[in-house]
Amino acid sequence: MLLEGSCHCRAVRFSVESHEPYPFMRCYCSICRKTAGGGGYAINLGADFHTLKVTGRRSLGVYRARMGDADDAETSTGQRHFCKRCGSALWLFDPTWPDLVHPHASAIDTPLPAPPHTTHMMLGSKVGWAQAEKRAGDACFDEYPDESLAAWHERHGLHDT
Template sequence: MRLEGSCQCGAVKFRVESPHPYPYQRCYCSICRKTQGGGGYAINLGADNATLRVTGRQHVTVYHARLKDPGDARAHRSPAERHFCGICGSALWLYDDRWPKLVHPFASAIDTDLPAAPESTHIMLAFKAPWVAVEAGPKDRRHQRYPEESIAEWHARLGLAEGSVMEQATEAEERILCRLEDIPEGGAKGFPGPPGSFVGLFAVRKDGRVHVYVNSCPHIGLPLEPLPDRFLDPRKQVIICSAHGARFRIEDGVCVTGPCIGEALEAVPVRVVDGQVVVPASAGL
């Protein structure tokens, strides 16, 4: 399920594919309560980190909570990254590089209509504030700390797991862009669009990952490259537009300098299957 979200002031918007979109798990820990849970708890969703696309990323700030368990001599820094809008303070998503394939959007930041959970799980009740009432249904589960059941396992147990949009795609819905070896590490390569398209695509391979974008500058819609496959600066650190000198981050396509700063290239979902780079058949239309 594609989720679209934003902060309250509108400076940050994002979208992500979520195979586990049911807002069922309520966390009552003090961190969630104080940073995001006005009702005494917060709800995280499960999503595919590789599909996260953000507009206005320059307004996003990251907070690492300080943790101190009973018996600890001092507090320590949590590795989890809580992403907020630096302007209005809205909590947006949580990421932890111990699980790099996952990202957890806060349900409160999602603008897409979410499905209603048939039952809930209440966790970290050992840290619940005394004034918070646990509104549990007859099928709900309660845990003093973290449950053994993950978000994905809860969805699977109830038959609600969707699988990501890319995993469900059939051959008719996708096309092979090229072989992975056709894109050199640290390099880029351009491709024509699908039949009926007026714009092409290009792919960048960096740090073992492939990023694919529509070959159209968000400023005035022109192709980016001056010569075939010349999408990167000489140091191969950023994507460049030859028309007006705009520079875009490779990892998310956000413009960091130039006339369209803060805007982003249109990202294309991509996966590598048996050494082939695969994208949706409609990419570029």
């Protein structure tokens, strides 16, 4: 599925191909929550990095999170791209997995299919006010700790090959 997205001010626009376009994974980690999660979590999609096309690169900023509170804390390899003009979170790229890019569902302008189930992850980082409402069939990441985005889509019969 071709996904098209943009920041709020539309200075940055992008498109990317995704075989896993269902926004099913809610991440409650402090990094996702604080950089992109207005609901107390962020929803990231999986897409093919090699198909990513971007206009407005001059307005792009990159944030690399620090892992821990100490002055000598390690910096994450994950590159969180955002618009320097309006602050919209756009996508995450990590060179550790060079074939993948994770656009934030909130930045996608293309209508996305509703997921039949949701996976909640990093619940240990969830703030008290965020509601992790689980519907029948929803899972916690701990139930499928090695499951990839593609494997979730395949398990639910939603993988577009």
